[in-house]
Amino acid sequence: MADLYVPIDHARGGIAGQIAVALRDAVRHGRLEPGRRLPASRDLAADLGVSRGVVVEAYEQLVAEGFLVSRVGSGTHVAPAAARTPAPSPATTAPTGADRTFYGHRATSPDLGHFPRERWLASLRHAVTAIPSDAFDYGDPGGVPELREELAGYLRRVRAADVDPANLVIVGGVAQGLSLVLHVLTQRAGGLPLAVEDPASHRQVPLLRRAGARLLPVPVDDEGVDVAALRDRPARAALVTPAHQYPTGVVLSPGRRAALVEWAQDTGATVLEDDYDAEFRFDRDPVGCLQGLAPGHVVLSGSVSKALAPGLRLGWVAAPAELAEAVRRARGELDLGSPVVEQYALAHFLRTGGYDKHLRQMRREYRRRRDALVGALAEHLPQVRVRGIEAGLHAYLDLPAGWDEGRTAEAARDLGLVAEPVGPMRFTPGGPAVVVGFARLPAHRAEESVIGLKVRMSGQNID
Known part of the structure; x- marks a missing residue:
């Protein structure tokens, strides 16, 4: 099993993305060779001091990209076809800042694991x-x-x-x-x-x-x-x-x-x-x-x-x-x-x-996930007003006065939720709000994520 060095900058946010980038680079540059077994998500989460859901999200992303393979009973391994490539030049490194908004997980993204x-x-x-x-x-x-x-x-x-x-x-x-x-x-x-x-x-x-x-x-x-x-x-x-x-x-x-x-x-x-x-x-x-x-x-x-x-x-x-x-x-x-x-x-x-047929199946599943998220928010964060849930793959959350939507979105992302602050979407100022996608949030993880968010935001007058 691989011993991993995964640098994380908690202040920057997007922890799951940082883990995925570190593991992807390790595979590309040969530090993780094909067939190497990775630590269990729970173990790596404990080592990094993050929630297990964040590591699971990073692993799932790399499985979807073909860098890792995961099988029940045998753990997660580097894919056999994952090849070592030369380090990219500065001109080809991943975009940062605003450029990132054009790719990767979004609040409106479906669960690609259910692609037929x-x-x-x-x-x-x-x-x-x-x-x-x-x-x-x-x-x-x-x-x-x-x-x-x-x-x-x-x-x-x-x-x-x-x-x-x-x-x-x-x-x-x-x-x-x-x-x-x-x-x-x-x-x-x-x-x-x-x-x-x-x-x-x-x-x-x-x-x-x-x-x-x-x-x-x-x-x-x-x-x-x-x-x-x-x-x-x-x-x-x-x-x-x-x-x-x-x-x-x-x-x-x-x-x-x-x-x-x-x-x-x-x-x-x-x-x-x-x-x-x-x-x-x-x-x-x-x-x-x-x-x-x-x-x-x-x-x-x-x-x-x-x-x-x-x-x-x-x-x-x-x-x-x-x-x-x-x-x-x-x-x-x-x-x-x-x-x-x-x-x-x-x-x-x-x-x-x-x-x-696929739409019928996914409507049922997404409704189950939506209900789990909305129910958890009502129980653990009743101060948050939930809107826009009659359709689609995201919920609009009006935050209590004084909450910082950027910090809230960052905390949600650290917990494995796909969240974005609404501020950058406005032409005129408005109250604090975030958009949260529920399509990729399994129903059984909703309460854990919302409780984690409550704890993370405890400095903002949450009981």
């Missing part, structure tokens, strides 16, 4: 063996027709969308879809005043600005984006998350939905609907997408990043016919389109019911 590997592999095999040879050539940058047909049917059935396959463009996730749409709209208008929700995902801000948008923040309240305030902005487009606002989790009220559509119709503006996690509804009937109300004014963007895995980089844009064609052309000019094998595989996965 066997069923997805079956769909990949079917695609490789069944599609004609010509399908491997440069194809339609808008996506393969089979996938657009399946997606159109799925979106009509599940999201109440008004979608024609010809108006769907397959993209590499919602981020690329938004970039392409904004590129087209900006080129047409010579700049684009874009209304955005406040608060909103801080990861999207650089993307939106790089595409040429001038951001106009609009406040969000308990009914969603404030459309009356939106009318006071000179916006030509609005980016919204109506089914489950990020980060607050608010569902856009019926009155606001009607008002938003009316604003678009009155002004000729375009509504960009980010439908990022609408498939996961727990306590209420699903809310149909906004695009189904006004297909001539709303662009619907979605992906499989929350339902399956972000790493698949498979998404779609449904837009009015003229705009969809412009986005399709822009996609062709950018990179000629998405990989075709994965598109055919997703079409098969949808057609054979694998996608629906």
